[in-house]
Amino acid sequence: MSIGMTQAAFHPESSALEERWQTLSRVMTTKAAIAQTPKELIWSLNKARLYRYVPVVSPEKRHSVPLLLVFALMNRPYILDLRRGHSFVEFMVNLGYDVYLLDWGVPGLEDAQLKLDDYILDYLPRAIRKMKSVSGSPEFSLLGWCIGAILTTTYAALRADGGIRNLILLTAPLDFSNRSDVTFSRWTDKKHFDVERILATFGNMPGEMIDYGAKALRPVDNYVLNYLKLLDNLDNPRVVESWHAMNTWVTDNIPMAGGAFRQLIVDLYQNDRLMKGELIIRGERVDLNRLRANLLTVIAQGDHITPPCQSEAILTKIGSTDTDLYRVPGGHIGIMAGSGAHKLTWPYIDQWLGSRSQRN
Amino acid sequence: MVQNSGSSTPHEAFEGLREMRDAYLDAMSKAMIDVVNSDAYTKATGSMMEGYLSWATPFRESLDTIMRQSLEQMSLPSRQEVAVLAERFTNVEMRLDDVDAKLDEIARSISELSVAGEVASTGEKKSTPPRKKAPAPKRVTSRKSATSRKAPAGKG
Numbered sequence: 070m071s072i073g074m075t076q077a078a079f080h081p082e083s084s085a086l087e088e089r090w091q092t093l094s095r096v097m098t099t100k101a102a103i104a105q106t107p108k109e110l111i112w113s114l115n116k117a118r119l120y121r122y123v124p125v126v127s128p129e130k131r132h133s134v135p136l137l138l139v140f141a142l143m144n145r146p147y148i149l150d151l152r153r154g155h156s157f158v159e160f161m162v163n164l165g166y167d168v169y170l171l172d173w174g175v176p177g178l179e180d181a182q183l184k185l186d187d188y189i190l191d192y193l194p195r196a197i198r199k200m201k202s203v204s205g206s207p208e209f210s211l212l213g214w215c216i217g218a219i220l221t222t223t224y225a226a227l228r229a230d231g232g233i234r235n236l237i238l239l240t241a242p243l244d245f246s247n248r249s250d251v252t253f254s255r256w257t258d259k260k261h262f263d264v265e266r267i268l269a270t271f272g273n274m275p276g277e278m279i280d281y282g283a284k285a286l287r288p289v290d291n292y293v294l295n296y297l298k299l300l301d302n303l304d305n306p307r308v309v310e311s312w313h314a315m316n317t318w319v320t321d322n323i324p325m326a327g328g329a330f331r332q333l334i335v336d337l338y339q340n341d342r343l344m345k346g347e348l349i350i351r352g353e354r355v356d357l358n359r360l361r362a363n364l365l366t367v368i369a370q371g372d373h374i375t376p377p378c379q380s381e382a383i384l385t386k387i388g389s390t391d392t393d394l395y396r397v398p399g400g401h402i403g404i405m406a407g408s409g410a411h412k413l414t415w416p417y418i419d420q421w422l423g424s425r426s427q428r429n
Numbered sequence: 430m431v432q433n434s435g436s437s438t439p440h441e442a443f444e445g446l447r448e449m450r451d452a453y454l455d456a457m458s459k460a461m462i463d464v465v466n467s468d469a470y471t472k473a474t475g476s477m478m479e480g481y482l483s484w485a486t487p488f489r490e491s492l493d494t495i496m497r498q499s500l501e502q503m504s505l506p507s508r509q510e511v512a513v514l515a516e517r518f519t520n521v522e523m524r525l526d527d528v529d530a531k532l533d534e535i536a537r538s539i540s541e542l543s544v545a546g547e548v549a550s551t552g553e554k555k556s557t558p559p560r561k562k563a564p565a566p567k568r569v570t571s572r573k574s575a576t577s578r579k580a581p582a583g584k585g
Contacts, residue, residue, distance in 0.1 A: 114526060115519045178508060179515035195526055202533045252466055261475025263482070270486045285465055289458035297454070301447075373462075 089303040096299065101314040104147035106159045108170070112199040116174025119196045121203060122158055126165035132426035134234055135167040135204040137197065141216035142188070143279045143325040145318060146172050148406050149214075152314040157405055160415050166426070169200045176326040181272040184328035185336075186351040189224050194231070201232065210235035210422060211362075214405065215375065216333070219243065222383065223343070226360040227353055235425050236362040236389075237418060240401050242375040244382040245341040251376055252286050257338045264334045274330040276322030286373045315406065344382060357383070363391040365421045367404065367414060374401040393421060 112119035124131060138158070140146035149170065150158035161168050171193070176183060200209060209232055213221030218241030225236050248254040256262060267274065284291040302308035325333075342348040348355040364387060368377045377396070384392050397404045397414050404414050464470055497507045506514070
């Protein structure tokens with residue numbers, strides 16, 4: 070009798086606990102529904118895929134200059150289209166932009182020799198050619214995020230006459246001269262980091278090692294606080310769904326092609342060749358002064374992966390006359406996928422790009 | 430949050446503990462950031478990696494050798510041969526992509542020409558200008574195209 074009464078008294082609490090446990094086990098063991106904005110595949114080469122997002126605005130109301138999104142090589146690009154109602158892609162498509170996304174794909178061992186040269190001069194120009202053909206616009210805008218910003222900046226400098234009108238860089242690691250404030254620069258120092266041995270062993274740089282490197286920059290935040298945030302908010306569906314989507318992306322690690330990783334470490338992190346004007350891409354020297362496109366660079370003030378000092382110097386090196394620097398509070402990913410992104414970063418990008426996306 | 434009750438809920442009882450926990454983790458977070466940014470940590474991870482590679486590299490090499498020999502005995506292509514084949518496929522794909530782009534260009538030129546032809550023929554039907562004046566539009570067209578070529582360069 071007394072046991073039954075106790076059970077009845079605790080019943081609401083135990084069912085709430087059970088519900089929380091179910092929520093926890095669901096978000097830890099399943100993948101969230103991500104990348105939901107409708108798109109069509111319009112081009113592919115090796116593992117790379119170019120998608121066009123289905124426009125929702127009538128052609129006469131649409132911006133005439135298409136926008137190509139280029140994300141990093143070592144992460145999935147669907148962070149730009151994370152989940153319904155919280156997607157940069159969806160936001161831009163709804164505002165009438167003709168949006169394209171270049172997905173580099175997952176490199177296999179057969180791609181271990183792929184270099185930045187290949188991505189910049191074989192893959193990117195071909196994807197752009199296809200985008201121009203589909204959109205019918207000779208001019209286009211490029212948005213590069215993280216390593217994607219290195220690729221797009223280099224492309225924009227090497228192929229300045231190729232029709233690029235606007236270049237948007239998000240948390241762009243371009244300047245590697247300040248070694249003391251960039252943790253990755255310390256870790257990848259020649260004395261302690263033998264890139265040749267790593268690549269000789271693995272071929273490509275394993276996704277798990279890249280993931281560990283990124284998380285180890287803020288170990289307590291990534292390995293403890295992140296999960297406590299979920300546990301504290303198991304009753305809050307908004308936080309849970311957001312966490313689930315982000316965790317799906319964070320745990321979806323992919324390797325980076327060995328050749329490209331070697332260049333990233335040796336040419337950039339160890340020798341800062343891009344800013345010094347010494348970077349050679351397939352025999353061509355990358356002269357940033359040749360970059361003439363309108364440029365917006367977005368800097369995350371709390372970025373520990375690409376500290377602000379890595380993205381500031383570009384403005385003094387390029388030949389563009391129309392340049393803008395926008396500082397946003399937040400971290401490397403948070404400025405585009407965090408809860409404040411739709412209030413700060415996205416509207417700013419739209420405001421900047423909209424006025425520069427009309428046909429002349 | 431709950432104002433109408435004098436007794437504290439289990440959540441409120443744990444609130445103090447949670448605050449302590451957060452303060453502790455915040456301090457830990459800051460301390461750990463300092464640790465991972467130190468030279469000692471860089472050296473330690475460097476030597477850990479070195480230690481790992483010192484056994485992983487020879488192990489992997491011997492595994493590759495065994496695998497290559499076994500595949501050879503079974504008349505199957507090695508990993509390297511498959512990689513070379515994949516590279517050739519990519520090259521073929523690139524060539525096909527170039528052909529595809531050229532076909533697109535040809536198709537666009539043809540459609541532009543046919544549109545221009547239709548415009549010209551309807552223009553001829555509407556008015557029959559004297560034949561001597563025929564070359565005039567050509568000059569205008571070439572001047573226009575020269576201007577439009579300059580425009581992007583000026584912008585840039």
